[in-house]
Amino acid sequence: MLRRILAWLVAIVAGVIFGAASAWAVLNFGGANFTEHYGRWVYSRAAGSTAAGPYTRAIIAREGLLALSAREARYFSLYEDERGRPLSESCIYDLNGLPLDARWWSVTLYADDNFLAQNTDNAHSVDASRLGNDRAWSVRISPVRGAAAHWLSSRAARRGFIVMLRVYNPQRDFLPSEQSLPVLTTVSCAGDPP
């Protein structure tokens, strides 16, 4: 009798641990299964939508609570460089973009905790009202501005920071693609051979 009770207790505890661990794994590592990829950009068409399934909704809520539906805005996130390495404060990048079929766009840099990097550079974001949406543009992503005309500061963003592209009021014919979205290029990383 005692063995049965103990066996059920072990089964219940094991079940709870298995359930909690698998949910945690899905929330932390399962985002890729509920998203679309354009080059290295990650996009969830279901952000904010009432049609989002429970998994998509949970992942979106964790990474972008209060997101707008796709009709109003599209959100694209960049986590890796062109070689698949996590974005890092110890590297310098260039982000080059073309005009987008939308009313307005912005690019914002977040630290790995999904909040703005803890620096006072006042260079967390660039947007179409400052760079224009009628010509090609280029932004330097680095911990120090240097001679860059347009700059996103990665100071204190650590390793694993995120670059997020917001596209507001996309036109009906707005079709994201690897070619139409901005392209990230690594200029150099500290420790790379010269």
Added chain:
Amino acid sequence: MNWGKYVLGALIIGALVHFALIVATPRVLMHVAMDRIGAGGDNAWLISDRVTAASRQIVRPSPDFAYSACVFDLSQGPVVITATPWDAYWSLSLYAANSDNFFVIDDREAHYGAEITLVRRGTEHPEGASMVIESPDARGIALIRRLAPTPTAYDAARQVAGEDVCASVTHLVG
């Protein structure tokens, strides 16, 4: 001893816990957000300070927007929400308790601002209300975004935001 039933039991419990946590996550996060935004009371706009590195209420805030947020509570009846127009992009969006964005209107559709009456789904619509929106939950969040990428624009947006309304109809009538 037959271990099969214990393994099966553990798997069933694991699946139930797993799915319960997945379903609960957005509701818990919304609850935390509503607690933070509604600290000063429900059915009232909270005009956020300009987004900086110190802004840590909601993940991934945009420093290009001036945000106003209101935790709406329909338990005492409909809530009237207005958004004063702004000379650049602005939008009013409504979020259910599970984080779904169930309504949005922007300056393309509402040149002269927006005025909506929010009611609980399945309840009677108030007479005379011009735009009635049904909420799937009694509580949720209303959010106004105004494009204001510079400190000057933010100051102007904050002034405009002071004219927005988020109030229970009972309170307005009373």
